[in-house]
Amino acid sequence: MKEKIILLAHGSSDTNWSNTFVRLTEPACADNKHVALGFMELSEPSLEDCIAAAKEEGFTHVSVLPLFLAKGRHLKKDVPGMLKEYETKYSISSVLLPPIGEHPRLADALCDIIEETI
Amino acid sequence: MKEKIILLAHGSSDTNWSNTFVRLTEPACADNKHVALGFMELSEPSLEDCIAAAKEEGFTHVSVLPLFLAKGRHLKKDVPGMLKEYETKYSISSVLLPPIGEHPRLADALCDIIEETI
Numbered sequence: 148m149k150e151k152i153i154l155l156a157h158g159s160s161d162t163n164w165s166n167t168f169v170r171l172t173e174p175a176c177a178d179n180k181h182v183a184l185g186f187m188e189l190s191e192p193s194l195e196d197c198i199a200a201a202k203e204e205g206f207t208h209v210s211v212l213p214l215f216l217a218k219g220r221h222l223k224k225d226v227p228g229m230l231k232e233y234e235t236k237y238s239i240s241s242v243l244l245p246p247i248g249e250h251p252r253l254a255d256a257l258c259d260i261i262e263e264t265i
Numbered sequence: 266m267k268e269k270i271i272l273l274a275h276g277s278s279d280t281n282w283s284n285t286f287v288r289l290t291e292p293a294c295a296d297n298k299h300v301a302l303g304f305m306e307l308s309e310p311s312l313e314d315c316i317a318a319a320k321e322e323g324f325t326h327v328s329v330l331p332l333f334l335a336k337g338r339h340l341k342k343d344v345p346g347m348l349k350e351y352e353t354k355y356s357i358s359s360v361l362l363p364p365i366g367e368h369p370r371l372a373d374a375l376c377d378i379i380e381e382t383i
Contacts, residue, residue: 152379167335167366174372175379217285247378248285254292256374260365261270261293
């Protein structure tokens, strides 16, 4: 299995908003062909763009890591529906990971940010 | 200046959603009377509840750290408007910090999460 990780943000018509995600993911994506940033809606590249690119690059599986703090309707319904469609369309397998806000590393980072703030 | 840090999440009618923020902030809030979690809307305690509590505890300043990944309308307009109102109402000074998604520590945490995922 050749796996690509897609960091999935919501997307926005405000480019300042989406640029925050470009900066946030820069260290993770830099010189790493296994990681890419994509957007659910309103910004580009779309989730479908990312999956099409992964397929073309020879990946057989994508893991989608949501750049969301918690699981709402988008992660419970919309994204699973999109992935189901793209799995068939691009003959690629996929898994939707828990949002980053559920990860203990994020709680650690928050403690560090607070310490720096005080 | 006696400062309290309010970790401000959006809020939701879905308690699973808001509980993610309770867990995310548990290590930061545990045994620390200088840090509290609050919600902008739909969940409790509200931002106003947190500011009223801070005032009662003797704090003279609150720093609001948004548990948002990027700055949208809420952080550009709604929350500043609320803080302006509460500053007057509770005779307390406040500052709205950048959202956690703009902090380099979050980019580091994301790299760690990806490494654990691969």
